[in-house]
Amino acid sequence: MAPRPVSRIAGHFDLSPNCPSDCADKSSHRFGGYGLMGRLKRIFLWLLVIYISVPFIVKLCPSIQAKLVFLNFVRLPYFIDLKRPQDQGLNHTINFYLQPEPGINIGVWHTVPSQMWKEAQGKDREWYDSTFKSPNPVIMYLHGNAGTRGGDHRVQLYKVLSGLGYHVVTFDYRGWGDSDGSPSERGMTSDALFLYQWLKLKAGSKPLHLWGHSLGTGVASNLARHLCDRGIPPDSLILESPFTNIREEAKSHPFSMVYRYLPVELWDCVCILMIQNIVLIVEHISCPLLILHAEDDSVVPFQLGKKLYDMASQSKSLVGHKVQFIPFPFSLAYKHKFIYRSPELPHILSNFFGMTHPQA
Numbered sequence: 001m002a003p004r005p006v007s008r009i010a011g012h013f014d015l016s017p018n019c020p021s022d023c024a025d026k027s028s029h030r031f032g033g034y035g036l037m038g039r040l041k042r043i044f045l046w047l048l049v050i051y052i053s054v055p056f057i058v059k060l061c062p063s064i065q066a067k068l069v070f071l072n073f074v075r076l077p078y079f080i081d082l083k084r085p086q087d088q089g090l091n092h093t094i095n096f097y098l099q100p101e102p103g104i105n106i107g108v109w110h111t112v113p114s115q116m117w118k119e120a121q122g123k124d125r126e127w128y129d130s131t132f133k134s135p136n137p138v139i140m141y142l143h144g145n146a147g148t149r150g151g152d153h154r155v156q157l158y159k160v161l162s163g164l165g166y167h168v169v170t171f172d173y174r175g176w177g178d179s180d181g182s183p184s185e186r187g188m189t190s191d192a193l194f195l196y197q198w199l200k201l202k203a204g205s206k207p208l209h210l211w212g213h214s215l216g217t218g219v220a221s222n223l224a225r226h227l228c229d230r231g232i233p234p235d236s237l238i239l240e241s242p243f244t245n246i247r248e249e250a251k252s253h254p255f256s257m258v259y260r261y262l263p264v265e266l267w268d269c270v271c272i273l274m275i276q277n278i279v280l281i282v283e284h285i286s287c288p289l290l291i292l293h294a295e296d297d298s299v300v301p302f303q304l305g306k307k308l309y310d311m312a313s314q315s316k317s318l319v320g321h322k323v324q325f326i327p328f329p330f331s332l333a334y335k336h337k338f339i340y341r342s343p344e345l346p347h348i349l350s351n352f353f354g355m356t357h358p359q360a
């Protein structure tokens, strides 16, 4: 069977000797009518029309804009079964579903401190819930756009944190992964709040930290603000590769590089998703804040994290709380997703938490 297609391909390439006369004929034909310059002009005009109309289409169709920001339809890797975290090398993780609203089930993973991995084999939800009684602190992880709670860079971070002795609880917002519903800013925040309250009941007086990555830094900050407003701040807020607000992020995202020179006012009128304005939110947060950002991040530029830190360090509500900014140099190449690789991370975290990790 194999030789046939091969010979057909070869046959196809064999056409080339006939080509010179053939091609010359065709091209003189093709360009004869309009002339090369005329054709190029038409192409250029079309590109110009597309270039100018895209922002307006995006502006007029909020659903396109939301899709571009959320990217929840991008499910990478495609074939992972979120019911089986063990397939991702997480042998001490359970998958389950919570219902923040009638008809909306969201998928959750609970990874116990890795020292419990042997005990965890074959255990059910009840056993996992009972492990919250251990003194180990809990980290609630809020992932960024695109992909699911099973994305590899996320899984690697759960491994690092559970290896230090923390419970890690992560979930897919409605509209992501196997969670029901469609994505919205309101939905993300209310799912996060629901899970936080659920965890707070389980964790009791143990530390409960929030960790947001990328778009999840907007959700985590928003959640922290809600909690601070209610007088029940989280134990800390960790923002990995955060942005400042969606406008600045949209402006600096590689996909919109061709539009980077649009005047700021135009961006303002194009951007409709505004609530996740972290710069404004940090004015209302009062809990320890840690910002991690790689200098070579091309998805959310380093300058945005730095700017956020500058604003946070002037924020009145954060006075008296630890506010730290940890840049990761260009040479380490951690980019947007690989800060978990830093051998310094355990030290950075114990320094920030002001205590040694439960598991050395």
Ligand SMILES: *[C@@H]1O[C@H](CO)[C@@H](O)[C@H](O)[C@H]1NC(C)=O
Pocket (backbone or CB within 6 Å): 089, 090, 091, 092, 114, 117, 159
């Ligand atoms: C289970 O996971 C733990 C923690 O990541 C690891 O140390 C251990 O080797 C794993 N065990 C198996 C059988 O894969």
